[in-house]
Amino acid sequence: MTVTRRTFVISAAAASVLPTLNAFATVDDATQAVDKILGGRSAQVGRVTLEIPPLVENGNLVTMKVSVQSPMTEADYVRAIHIVAEGNPLPNVVSFFLSPRAGRAAITTRIRLGDSQRVRAIAQMGDGSFWQGDAATLVTLAACTEV
Amino acid sequence: MFRSSQALQSNERLQRNEMFQRNEMLESNEMPWVWQVFLSCLLEKRLSLAILFSLAILLPFHASSRADPVGAERQSSYVLMSPDTKAMQDDPLLNPATFAVLDGQVLWQEIAGKKNQSCASCHGDATVSMKGVAASFPKVNTAGQLLSLTGRINQCRTEQQSATPFAAESKPLLALSAFVATQSKGMPITVERTAANEASLAAGQRLFNQRMGQLNLSCAQCHAERAGQKLAGNPIPQAHPTAYPIYRLEWQTVGSLERRLRNCLVGVRAEPFAFGSTELLELELFLAWRARAMLLESPGVRP
Amino acid sequence: MNKTSRTIVTMPTTAKKGEILKIRIIVQHDMESGFRHTETGQRIPRDIIRDFRCTYNGVEVFRVELHPAMGANPLIVFTTTAIESGTLEFKWSGDNGYASSTTSTLTVT
Numbered sequence: 001m002t003v004t005r006r007t008f009v010i011s012a013a014a015a016s017v018l019p020t021l022n023a024f025a026t027v028d029d030a031t032q033a034v035d036k037i038l039g040g041r042s043a044q045v046g047r048v049t050l051e052i053p054p055l056v057e058n059g060n061l062v063t064m065k066v067s068v069q070s071p072m073t074e075a076d077y078v079r080a081i082h083i084v085a086e087g088n089p090l091p092n093v094v095s096f097f098l099s100p101r102a103g104r105a106a107i108t109t110r111i112r113l114g115d116s117q118r119v120r121a122i123a124q125m126g127d128g129s130f131w132q133g134d135a136a137t138l139v140t141l142a143a144c145t146e147v
Numbered sequence: 148m149f150r151s152s153q154a155l156q157s158n159e160r161l162q163r164n165e166m167f168q169r170n171e172m173l174e175s176n177e178m179p180w181v182w183q184v185f186l187s188c189l190l191e192k193r194l195s196l197a198i199l200f201s202l203a204i205l206l207p208f209h210a211s212s213r214a215d216p217v218g219a220e221r222q223s224s225y226v227l228m229s230p231d232t233k234a235m236q237d238d239p240l241l242n243p244a245t246f247a248v249l250d251g252q253v254l255w256q257e258i259a260g261k262k263n264q265s266c267a268s269c270h271g272d273a274t275v276s277m278k279g280v281a282a283s284f285p286k287v288n289t290a291g292q293l294l295s296l297t298g299r300i301n302q303c304r305t306e307q308q309s310a311t312p313f314a315a316e317s318k319p320l321l322a323l324s325a326f327v328a329t330q331s332k333g334m335p336i337t338v339e340r341t342a343a344n345e346a347s348l349a350a351g352q353r354l355f356n357q358r359m360g361q362l363n364l365s366c367a368q369c370h371a372e373r374a375g376q377k378l379a380g381n382p383i384p385q386a387h388p389t390a391y392p393i394y395r396l397e398w399q400t401v402g403s404l405e406r407r408l409r410n411c412l413v414g415v416r417a418e419p420f421a422f423g424s425t426e427l428l429e430l431e432l433f434l435a436w437r438a439r440a441m442l443l444e445s446p447g448v449r450p
Numbered sequence: 451m452n453k454t455s456r457t458i459v460t461m462p463t464t465a466k467k468g469e470i471l472k473i474r475i476i477v478q479h480d481m482e483s484g485f486r487h488t489e490t491g492q493r494i495p496r497d498i499i500r501d502f503r504c505t506y507n508g509v510e511v512f513r514v515e516l517h518p519a520m521g522a523n524p525l526i527v528f529t530t531t532a533i534e535s536g537t538l539e540f541k542w543s544g545d546n547g548y549a550s551s552t553t554s555t556l557t558v559t
Contacts, residue, residue: 053231057381057450058396061243061521063231088519089485097513101506101531103470108527112483112519140380142397142450144414240460243523246478249456399480399522 026091030084030120033091037082037122041130048081048133050121052113059113059139068105068123068131072098078105080124087117100126113139215371216385221441224384224449232396236448244325244394244446247318247401251326254319260310266323269307277330279337282443285432287343295431297324297403298423315422321401325392328445335442336389338435351433354426360417366430381450387438388431390447397450404431451480451497454550459540464557465532473504476525477542477550483518499524499544507536516544532558 034043051065068078077100083093093111105123113119120134216222225233239245255266255273270276284296294302300323301312313320340348355366369378370386377383391404398406405427409419420426457477465471477499484496502514502524511530530538535558541551 053229055229057229057232060396060399061235063235085519090518092517093519094517095515096528097515099511101509101511101533102529103531104529106529108525110521110525112521142395143378143381143383144410145397146410146413240458240474240476241525245458246456246523 026088027086030086030091033084034082034120034122037084037124038130041128043122043130043132045132047131048121048123050083050119050133050135052119052135052137054137056113056137056139058142059115061110062113062137062139063108064111064119065106065108066096066121066133067107070105070125072100072103072105074100074126077126078102078123079126081105081107082122082124083111084120084122085111085113085117086120087113087115089114093119113137115139213372215367215437216374221387221438222385223387223389223441223444225390225444225447227382227384228448228450232448232450236390236444242394242446242448244392244401244448247322247325247392247394248329248446250318250322251324254323255326260304260308262307262309264308266303273326273330277327279331279334281324281328281331281445282334283337285344285428285435286338287341287347291343293344293347293428293432295405295428296327297405298428300324300327316403316406321392321403324403325401325446328392328443331443332445333442335440336435336438338432338439340436344432347429347432348436350425351429351431351436354430355433355437360412360415362415364415366411386434387441388434389438389441390444390449392445393447393449395449401446404434451482451546451548453547455479457540457542457550457552459538459552459554461538461554461556463555464559467532467534467558469532470529471532471556472527472529473538474525474527475502475540475552476523478523479542479544479548481516481518481520481522481524485518497545497548499542499548501541501543502526503541504528504530505539505541506530507534532556534558 047069049067049069051067052062056062064083066081066083068081070076070078072078078098080098081096083095084091085093094109096107098105116136116138118134118136120132123131123133125131225236228236235241235243239248252273255270258265258268266273281296284299285293287293288299288302297313297315297320300320304310304312313323355371358365358368366386369383374383374385388404391407392401393407394401395407405422408427408430409422412419455478457475460474462471479499480497481499482494482497484493484498486494488494496518498518498520499516502512502516503510504512512528514526516524524542535556537553537555539551539553541549543549
């Protein structure tokens with residue numbers, strides 16, 4: 001079959017778009033990672049507070065605090081908290097596993113953020129239900145680096 | 148009309164692709180659009196307008212030059228950091244450089260070299276013997292050699308311990324320099340102009356004021372004249388070496404002033420001076436003298 | 451990365467029964483993400499801590515799964531309820547056989 005100029009131009013245009021599609025893949029990766037955590041269920045928005053500085057000087061070490069409103073009793077406690085980043089090469093950042101013995105569902109740690117992005121926190125309760133929260137941040141680059 | 152807008156577009160492209168950093172630096176002076184109009188006037192042979200705009204270009208640039216901050220005007224780059232990064236530096240249990248200090252504490256006791264001595268063998272308790280030491284470097288020794296703290300550590304290794312010197316920027320050297328430097332924490336830098344260091348100090352000052360690299364910028368243009376203004380979203384520090392060695396978040400590890408200066412040189416697209424070079428040493432001496440009486444914070448955390 | 455390294459825990463040594471204790475732990479580890487390259491363009495292989503566990507008199511009270519996006523020299527601040535006197539053990543494990551641990555004794559009145 002002869003390749004007409006029309007088909008060539010259309011396929012070339014399509015091929016040129018492919019690299020840009022890749023750049024957005026991480027948001028889809030993040031959604032996939034969240035879906036895997038949820039296992040078919042849905043997460044209600046609320047109860048989860050994710051605190052990240054709105055402007056970060058360097059993405060290599062970003063202080064992050066996540067807390068979930070919960071009495072942490074046998075009847076009502078947080079079983080796990082999963083942190084998923086939408087702009088990192090890999091979406092999963094860290095997962096915390098707690099029990100009522102934690103007393104409070106509040107954890108602070110330091111993470112890497114590769115770019116300005118939205119970070120999501122998915123909390124699973126003792127009864128299996130899910131709640132979620134998120135935070136967006138701007139990540140700036142340091143001036144005068146190695147390369 | 149079409150020709151002048153083309154000229155404007157190619158100027159924009161030139162500025163964006165090749166002069167991004169210079170534009171960022173000069174953006175507070177409104178130079179970009181003034182340059183564009185000036186060049187388009189020249190291209191369209193509107194000479195009188197071009198002359199008018201050339202004045203507009205020269206005047207703001209002259210007005211923005213400020214003298215190097217002195218005395219109480221001087222500030223550590225600590226003040227420019229976000230609250231989180233400051234907290235990271237302030238609390239030793241949050242400071243990632245603490246591990247380097249602890250490693251240094253171990254190395255201090257370690258026997259090394261043919262003479263089977265450790266640092267402790269001669270210097271005893273570092274919290275006593277090393278107090279104020281880091282704050283006095285770089286300095287000229289009795290043999291007339293200008294040495295930085297790491298240079299002095301390696302001199303001890305070779306001459307007193309008969310051990311192999313540590314490689315530049317190696318973990319053990321950084322650990323020892325972090326351990327020694329932190330013994331001077333809170334103490335003022337005591338580097339003064341002396342007959343012995345005069346020539347090196349002058350050389351360092353010349354280097355500080357010398358334009359370098361493809362971007363043709365001197366240290367002074369950013370760190371003296373435009374300290375406090377923004378470069379690509381980040382505030383420009385005055386560049387006082389009050390916290391070295393630092394845990395630079397960008398490096399994700401502890402590093403020396405030499406490494407940081409090399410980063411600056413890469414930043415202006417200059418071939419960086421080699422580790423241990425005379426140029427870096429002279430610059431370090433000048434920077435320490437320029438920061439004399441400022442308090443040491445080592446080990447610091449910096450973005 | 452060495453097979454083991456320092457880990458420093460900060461927590462109270464005494465507490466009232468039922469009190470919620472804040473525990474801060476940091477470990478010396480580069481957390482090589484696997485996304486960095488050498489100057490000559492070669493990828494530096496991943497080498498990270500994968501797991502952190504806190505046990506209280508042998509019972510696991512807190513666990514963490516770490517991924518490459520955890521920052522170097524991992525720091526975790528968490529809580530646990532003081533239920534009885536005893537020993538808290540903190541264990542890190544990761545790639546290439548890395549393991550480090552520390553303990554802390556707690557007196558609960």
